Amino acid sequence: MSLTRKKILNSIKDLVFDTDVVFCIGPTLCKESSGFTESTVFLDNNFVDFFSVVIGVAMSTNKRILVVVEDQYLLRYFNSMLQMAVSKCTNLFVIVVVTSLYEPSIRQVNLFNALRSVKGLLFNSGVLTHEYTNYFETKASIKQLKSIYYHTLGPVVGLVVASSNRVYNTNFDSIITRDLKSISEFIKNKEVGISIPESKRKVSDLDKIMKDK
Amino acid sequence: MDLDDFWNTLCVELEYRFFSGIPTEDFKLMHESMSPEFLHFVPTLDESLALGLVSGAKLSGLNGAVMMGARAFDLITPQFKGFNIFFNIPALFIVDNDYNPLELHQRILEDDPTVINKLVNYINNTNESAILVINKGTLL
Numbered sequence: 161m162s163l164t165r166k167k168i169l170n171s172i173k174d175l176v177f178d179t180d181v182v183f184c185i186g187p188t189l190c191k192e193s194s195g196f197t198e199s200t201v202f203l204d205n206n207f208v209d210f211f212s213v214v215i216g217v218a219m220s221t222n223k224r225i226l227v228v229v230e231d232q233y234l235l236r237y238f239n240s241m242l243q244m245a246v247s248k249c250t251n252l253f254v255i256v257v258v259t260s261l262y263e264p265s266i267r268q269v270n271l272f273n274a275l276r277s278v279k280g281l282l283f284n285s286g287v288l289t290h291e292y293t294n295y296f297e298t299k300a301s302i303k304q305l306k307s308i309y310y311h312t313l314g315p316v317v318g319l320v321v322a323s324s325n326r327v328y329n330t331n332f333d334s335i336i337t338r339d340l341k342s343i344s345e346f347i348k349n350k351e352v353g354i355s356i357p358e359s360k361r362k363v364s365d366l367d368k369i370m371k372d373k
Numbered sequence: 374m375d376l377d378d379f380w381n382t383l384c385v386e387l388e389y390r391f392f393s394g395i396p397t398e399d400f401k402l403m404h405e406s407m408s409p410e411f412l413h414f415v416p417t418l419d420e421s422l423a424l425g426l427v428s429g430a431k432l433s434g435l436n437g438a439v440m441m442g443a444r445a446f447d448l449i450t451p452q453f454k455g456f457n458i459f460f461n462i463p464a465l466f467i468v469d470n471d472y473n474p475l476e477l478h479q480r481i482l483e484d485d486p487t488v489i490n491k492l493v494n495y496i497n498n499t500n501e502s503a504i505l506v507i508n509k510g511t512l513l
Contacts, residue, residue, distance in 0.1 A: 205455055208459075209425055212421070212425020213426075215425070216429020216431075217430070218429075219426065219433075220430040221433045242418060243426075347433045
């Protein structure tokens, strides 16, 4: 398979809007990435449920939130995926990089491919699930996906199948996030703008409370 | 303490409007008195998820609290240490007894509503998490 994880991560730069907040979760993905946008958070810990944090962020902002994770992380915190499904956060999007391996170095397969239908599993829990692999092949198709991404309402999970080859970025330490203050300021800053079309923005109880405030 | 006074202090006065957690029997009256007019409560699958939601809301500038049984501190410890302590994101916990394995700053709610103000001031001044203990029968 020609689609490497590195290529997928690079393509995400072209997919997102400047107003979006991107969370890249997992040490191996962080190591392979060379940074997406200024509003990207790299969280290099597999043992913390960052999914729940992302849902909390998505619930209390209108900015579009994109999460990039590995299939292994999705399975590990599947309960958060269920929470995301019922949250009805229209601004929440997840890209799952599927390799079906725990670690490429030990070539040990995880449960992802053994599950009868991951798409069905997610769909029945309330998350729209799409296969995005073909869109990541060329720059033109990424542009096409960007248009879909702009007009789609979340919560959506996009599955992208990748080869297990990994190319680590040698200066990955410089992009790993140790302080979330700047991203917090970015999320709070209303002047930055929102990439979700106005007609499609959610109206929840929380929005009403915030409006009253 | 009167439930209306409690919500008024916490939600209206101190602007803590996002709550999440697992309902327990001791918080039955609190849950019954909640209203979407002044707060937003999200029931979750487990307590660590609730902590994540409240922490995420805090990142977006919305203050909130985790409502749970104190025994759940054993369950949320990895999440708390891995996210809240690591990134220095404080959280307010509302719990049903004084079990405090994480040794966080805690106050027991009595008739005096200033306890809540003091606790929130502590969080704002120190940027550390804190616990509000509400014993059974305190809120009426």
